[in-house]
Amino acid sequence: MDEKNLKKIENILAQEIATILSVDSSTVIKDIPMHEMGIDSLSFVELLVFIEKTFNIKLMESGLTREDFRTIRSLASSIQGLGFRIQD
Numbered sequence: 001m002d003e004k005n006l007k008k009i010e011n012i013l014a015q016e017i018a019t020i021l022s023v024d025s026s027t028v029i030k031d032i033p034m035h036e037m038g039i040d041s042l043s044f045v046e047l048l049v050f051i052e053k054t055f056n057i058k059l060m061e062s063g064l065t066r067e068d069f070r071t072i073r074s075l076a077s078s079i080q081g082l083g084f085r086i087q088d
Contacts, residue, residue: 008086009055009076016050017072030072044069051075055084 010030017034018025020043028037039047052059057079068078 002080002085005085006076006080009079009084010072012054012086013047013051013072013076016054017047020046020050028072030076033070034072051079055079055082057082057084 014028014030015025017037017039018028021028021038034044048059051057057064062082064078064082067074069075
């Protein structure tokens with residue numbers, strides 16, 4: 001597992017969640033359930049659109065499950081598992 005790539009994906013997701021929730025990105029904790037951060041159904045849809053555009057993932061075809069979306073860390077790991085790499 002490429003830990004550096006994983007951290008970059010986590011940071012991208014955390015920044016977007018902070019934007020969606022209108023909070024400072026330093027307050028976003030990567031290993032707590034997203035619903036505990038305040039992600040509701042509307043903000044979840046915003047996040048899905050962001051993921052599809054940013055990571056070029058067709059979510060309906062990706063095989064990602066509800067459990068993959070539990071935390072930022074689990075989502076980042078799943079995105080990396082689909083082969084996404086961030087160019088340096």
